[in-house]
Amino acid sequence: MKSITVELADRSYPILFLPGLVTGADSAAQAPLAAAMGDSIFVVSNETVAGLYLASLQKLLGDRKVDVYIMPDGEQHKTLDQIDAIVGELLAGGHTRETTLIALGGGVVGDVAGFAAAVYQRGVAVIQMPTTLLSQVDSSVGGKTAVNHPLGKNMIGAFHQPKMVVIDVETLKTLSPREFSAGLAEIVKHAALADWDYFQWLQANQDSIMARDSACLMTMIEWSCRIKAVIVASDETEQGQRALLNLGHTFGHAIETLSGYGVVLHGEAVAVGLMMAADYSVRTKTLFDAAPTQLAQLLTAFALPTALPKGLNKADFLQAMNRDKKTTTDGLRLVILRDLGRADVTSRINERALEQTLDFFLENASGSG
Numbered sequence: 001m002k003s004i005t006v007e008l009a010d011r012s013y014p015i016l017f018l019p020g021l022v023t024g025a026d027s028a029a030q031a032p033l034a035a036a037m038g039d040s041i042f043v044v045s046n047e048t049v050a051g052l053y054l055a056s057l058q059k060l061l062g063d064r065k066v067d068v069y070i071m072p073d074g075e076q077h078k079t080l081d082q083i084d085a086i087v088g089e090l091l092a093g094g095h096t097r098e099t100t101l102i103a104l105g106g107g108v109v110g111d112v113a114g115f116a117a118a119v120y121q122r123g124v125a126v127i128q129m130p131t132t133l134l135s136q137v138d139s140s141v142g143g144k145t146a147v148n149h150p151l152g153k154n155m156i157g158a159f160h161q162p163k164m165v166v167i168d169v170e171t172l173k174t175l176s177p178r179e180f181s182a183g184l185a186e187i188v189k190h191a192a193l194a195d196w197d198y199f200q201w202l203q204a205n206q207d208s209i210m211a212r213d214s215a216c217l218m219t220m221i222e223w224s225c226r227i228k229a230v231i232v233a234s235d236e237t238e239q240g241q242r243a244l245l246n247l248g249h250t251f252g253h254a255i256e257t258l259s260g261y262g263v264v265l266h267g268e269a270v271a272v273g274l275m276m277a278a279d280y281s282v283r284t285k286t287l288f289d290a291a292p293t294q295l296a297q298l299l300t301a302f303a304l305p306t307a308l309p310k311g312l313n314k315a316d317f318l319q320a321m322n323r324d325k326k327t328t329t330d331g332l333r334l335v336i337l338r339d340l341g342r343a344d345v346t347s348r349i350n351e352r353a354l355e356q357t358l359d360f361f362l363e364n365a366s367g368s369g
């Protein structure tokens with residue numbers, strides 16, 4: 001069994017790779033998980049994922065006391081109302097601080113269940129069982145949990161590290177092509193900010209990745225989790241290094257905000273954001289000229305957009321970037337590329353270069369939004 005440890009002193013935890021566990025294809029994979037769970041379990045999932053995988057998970061949980069809460073599907077349900085409902089069910093079911101929550105689903109379920117675990121009786125254990133590519137390489141690792149407020153995404157939350165993360169790559173076989181590609185955007189981001197060897201490996205294996213070859217997916221997800229685990233271990237609460245993971249995100253969040261949530265998927269916005277960050281980096285002479293072309297080739301191979309959707313304007317875009325929560329009291333911060341495989345955070349913004357990047361992408365907008 002493959003595993004990676006997120007090193008956080010007494011809050012360290014493993015990311016276990018157990019293919020076939022959640023899909024029910026491999027019952028031998030159960031043992032390590034069964035050993036780590038307590039006797040009282042509360043599963044949070046959504047209607048889509050529960051329909052696919054809840055029965056296998058319940059079989060695996062055996063004789064334990066298991067209660068289940070099924071959320072409606074969708075980002076619009078990442079709200080305090082869901083936390084209130086989960087806490088109500090936990091109390092009604094007589095769950096104590098010994099209970100372990102299991103988050104079975106994508107990033108929305110993971111963020112909601114993680115936040116419920118952070119606040120229920122001042123904190124109970126949570127096991128993340130991510131079932132989307134994005135959640136397997138990103139949201140399930142690192143302990144960020146949150147729900148949305150009508151005035152802002154992820155504005156109510158807490159850092160609450162999971163007890164473990166269990167990844168079954170076989171669950172990705174039922175994911176829609178669009179959601180699968182959205183997860184690949186975060187993977188390209190990991191390679192671009194941290195590891196040129198990984199970037200080249202993605203280039204060389206793009207066809208097998210798109211064919212969802214299991215062995216290839218395992219290698220890729222493990223590689224990305226390692227990158228994220230090292231960064232989280234060095235800066236758990238984003239005081240420094242962890243901000244590198246925001247590469248492409250300040251541009252990306254502006255695209256999401258201005259297009260309307262759900263129209264452009266987060267990963268799709270990140271893909272265009274990566275192109276914009278690369279363009280800005282070339283204009284400010286920190287990145288070699290040919291890098292954006294290489295980045296665009298990989299994103300295109302992964303069926304991701306590289307151009308802005310039509311209908312946006314510069315003033316709104318700049319305003320949305322400045323309102324991003326990664327912005328500090330000192331103003332806008334951007335993650336820039338110094339190479340393919342190396343990034344830096346800067347708050348010394350070259351306004352002229354930024355405007356040129358925006359002008360260029362707005363003039364060449366092609367996607368629908």
Ligand SMILES: NC(=O)c1ccc[n+]([C@@H]2O[C@H](COP(=O)([O-])OP(=O)(O)OC[C@H]3O[C@@H](n4cnc5c(N)ncnc54)[C@H](O)[C@@H]3O)[C@@H](O)[C@H]2O)c1
Pocket residue numbers: 046048049052073074075078105106107108109111131132133134135138139140141142143144145146154171172173174175176179182266
């Ligand atoms: N906590 C963090 O560090 C962090 C990081 C990145 C993103 N996020 C959050 O993650 C969320 C996005 O996560 P996401 O992209 O996983 O979206 P999601 O959770 O909405 O899942 C996408 C869709 O795929 C479906 N689905 C999930 N697993 C499936 C499977 N195996 N087969 C078929 N369908 C499946 C879901 O029901 C949903 O319809 C956002 O709310 C974002 O803010 C959090």
